[in-house]
Amino acid sequence: MSSMQRRVVIVGTGHAAAQLASSLRQQNWQGEILLVGEESQAPYQRPPLSKDYLAGERTADNILIRPAAAYASHGVDLLTGRRVLSIDRTAKMVALEDGQQLSYQKLALCTGARARPASIRGVGSPGVFYLRTLADVDGIRANISPDKSAVIIGGGYIGLEAAAALRGLGMAVTLLELEARVLSRVCASEVSAFYAEVHREEGVDIHTGVEVLSIEDRDGIRVVICADGSRFPADLIIIGVGVTPNVELAEACGLAIDNGILVDEFARTSDPDIVAAGDCTNHPNELLGRRVRLESVPNAVEQAKTAAGTLCDRPVPYQSYPWFWSDQYDLKLQIAGLSEGYDQVVLRGGKDRQRGFVAWYLRGGRLLAADCINRPKEFMVARQLLARGLAVDPVALADETIDPKNWLS
Ligand SMILES: Cc1cc2nc3c(=O)[nH]c(=O)nc-3n(C[C@H](O)[C@H](O)[C@H](O)COP(=O)(O)OP(=O)(O)OC[C@H]3O[C@@H](n4cnc5c(N)ncnc54)[C@H](O)[C@@H]3O)c2cc1C
Incomplete structure (x- = not known):
C-alpha cells in the first residue's frame, strides 16, 4: 500500500491528539488523518478551565488549540461528538457508538483521563x-x-x-x-x-x-x-x-495496561500498529530511570511528537523532564521535575508572596525537582540542571547572593 492510501485514526481530541495530527503533517505523513473524539468541541486547552476560562476572562473560541478550520485546511478529518466503542486489532477497525466502522492502518490512542469519581453520596445532584x-x-x-x-x-x-x-x-x-x-x-x-x-x-x-x-x-x-x-x-x-486514565478501550482489545496504557520510549503500545500518548500512557523515562504516568500538557505534547515520528518511520525516543505549572491569584508556580521520593527540601527565599521563593527537592544530595513560585529564572535553571544532571551544593541552592545561572557553567 502506498503511503498516500495509509490512514491513521487518532482516538481523542485533547492536547496529545491535536499535537499528533499536526506533527504527522509536519513530518510529511501523506495519508489520511482522522481525529475522533467524544467531546463536541474542536480540540481545546484544558488548563484554562480552572483558571481564566472559569474566571470568565476567555471564551470557548480563544481556548481552542488551533482554529477549528485549520484541521480541514491541513487535511485532517475532525469527527467530534463521536465516541469510539471498540477496536478490532485483527481486522484493523474501530467501531463508533453510532454504528460507524472506521478502518485504519495505524491507530493512535490519545484517550486522556477523566475525573476520578468521588465516593460521596449525592454526587449526581444539581449544582x-x-x-x-x-x-x-x-x-x-x-x-x-x-x-x-x-x-x-x-x-x-x-x-x-x-x-x-x-x-x-x-x-x-x-x-x-x-x-x-x-x-x-x-x-x-x-x-x-x-x-x-x-x-x-x-x-x-x-x-x-x-x-x-x-x-x-x-x-x-x-x-x-x-x-x-x-x-x-x-x-x-x-x-x-484526581483523575483516572481512560484505558478501557485499550484494555478490551488486549493491549498491555499498568496504571495507563504501557508504551515504550517510542510511544509504541504492545501492538506495533498502535501508538499512544498523553495522560492515558505509562511510559519509561530514561532521565527519571523509571516508568511514569504524567498528567500534564508538556508531556502530552512531547509524547505526541514522539508518536508522530514513530508513525512516520523516524523514531526518536521520548526523553524529557516533566514540568508543570499552576496559576493562583498573583502566583505563578512552575515545577521542574518530580519531587516524589525526596529526603531533603531546601528553600531559597522567604515564603514571600511578592518576591516569590523556590523549594528545591533532593534525594541523597541529588536534585529531583524544584517548585518555583514567581521565580522564572530559577525555574529555567532548574530545568537545565535536571536535564544536564548537574549537581549543586544544597547550601548554595539556598544562597540568594548567588546568581543561579552560575550553576550552569
Ligand atoms: C482543569 C484542569 C487544569 C489543568 N491545568 C494544567 C496546567 O496548568 N498545566 C498542565 O501541564 N496540565 C494541566 N492540566 C492537565 C492537562 O490538561 C492534561 O494533562 C492534558 O489535557 C492531557 O492531554 P491528553 O490529550 O492526554 O488527554 P485529554 O485532554 O484528557 O484528552 C483526551 C480526549 O479523549 C477523549 N476520549 C477518551 N476516550 C474516548 C473514546 N473512547 N472515544 C472518543 N473520545 C475519547 C476524551 O473525551 C478527551 O476529549 C489540567 C487539567 C485540567 C482538567
Missing part, C-alpha cells in the same frame, strides 16, 4: 460538578454569582485554582481537603503551608483532615456533610479529587 471538560465548566459558570457560595472538595492544584478563580468573582468559597494539608501529594509541607496561607488571606475558608460523606439537597438548599458531623451549605459544589 454538583467535576472539573475536567469544557461542558463541566460551562455548567459551573452558569452557577457563579457574587452573592452565592461554593464548596470545593479537594485541595490539589485544580481545587485551589478553582478557589482562586471563584474568589476573584466574589463568591464565598470553602475548600475541604481529606489530608492534613493542601497539595499533600505533590508539594513539601512548606509549600502547602504557604498556599493555604495565601488562600486564607484571600478569604477562602480551608478545612483540612475532613472527609466528605454526602451531599444533600433539601428544598433547593445543598449541604455538604462530613464524617465529623460538620455541614457546609453551598449553592455550587466542585469536586476535584
Whole structure:
C-alpha cells in the first residue's frame, strides 16, 4: 500500500491528539488523518478551565488549540461528538457508538483521563460538578454569582485554582481537603503551608483532615456533610479529587495496561500498529530511570511528537523532564521535575508572596525537582540542571547572593 492510501485514526481530541495530527503533517505523513473524539468541541486547552476560562476572562473560541478550520485546511478529518466503542486489532477497525466502522492502518490512542469519581453520596445532584471538560465548566459558570457560595472538595492544584478563580468573582468559597494539608501529594509541607496561607488571606475558608460523606439537597438548599458531623451549605459544589486514565478501550482489545496504557520510549503500545500518548500512557523515562504516568500538557505534547515520528518511520525516543505549572491569584508556580521520593527540601527565599521563593527537592544530595513560585529564572535553571544532571551544593541552592545561572557553567 502506498503511503498516500495509509490512514491513521487518532482516538481523542485533547492536547496529545491535536499535537499528533499536526506533527504527522509536519513530518510529511501523506495519508489520511482522522481525529475522533467524544467531546463536541474542536480540540481545546484544558488548563484554562480552572483558571481564566472559569474566571470568565476567555471564551470557548480563544481556548481552542488551533482554529477549528485549520484541521480541514491541513487535511485532517475532525469527527467530534463521536465516541469510539471498540477496536478490532485483527481486522484493523474501530467501531463508533453510532454504528460507524472506521478502518485504519495505524491507530493512535490519545484517550486522556477523566475525573476520578468521588465516593460521596449525592454526587449526581444539581449544582454538583467535576472539573475536567469544557461542558463541566460551562455548567459551573452558569452557577457563579457574587452573592452565592461554593464548596470545593479537594485541595490539589485544580481545587485551589478553582478557589482562586471563584474568589476573584466574589463568591464565598470553602475548600475541604481529606489530608492534613493542601497539595499533600505533590508539594513539601512548606509549600502547602504557604498556599493555604495565601488562600486564607484571600478569604477562602480551608478545612483540612475532613472527609466528605454526602451531599444533600433539601428544598433547593445543598449541604455538604462530613464524617465529623460538620455541614457546609453551598449553592455550587466542585469536586476535584484526581483523575483516572481512560484505558478501557485499550484494555478490551488486549493491549498491555499498568496504571495507563504501557508504551515504550517510542510511544509504541504492545501492538506495533498502535501508538499512544498523553495522560492515558505509562511510559519509561530514561532521565527519571523509571516508568511514569504524567498528567500534564508538556508531556502530552512531547509524547505526541514522539508518536508522530514513530508513525512516520523516524523514531526518536521520548526523553524529557516533566514540568508543570499552576496559576493562583498573583502566583505563578512552575515545577521542574518530580519531587516524589525526596529526603531533603531546601528553600531559597522567604515564603514571600511578592518576591516569590523556590523549594528545591533532593534525594541523597541529588536534585529531583524544584517548585518555583514567581521565580522564572530559577525555574529555567532548574530545568537545565535536571536535564544536564548537574549537581549543586544544597547550601548554595539556598544562597540568594548567588546568581543561579552560575550553576550552569
Ligand atoms: C482543569 C484542569 C487544569 C489543568 N491545568 C494544567 C496546567 O496548568 N498545566 C498542565 O501541564 N496540565 C494541566 N492540566 C492537565 C492537562 O490538561 C492534561 O494533562 C492534558 O489535557 C492531557 O492531554 P491528553 O490529550 O492526554 O488527554 P485529554 O485532554 O484528557 O484528552 C483526551 C480526549 O479523549 C477523549 N476520549 C477518551 N476516550 C474516548 C473514546 N473512547 N472515544 C472518543 N473520545 C475519547 C476524551 O473525551 C478527551 O476529549 C489540567 C487539567 C485540567 C482538567
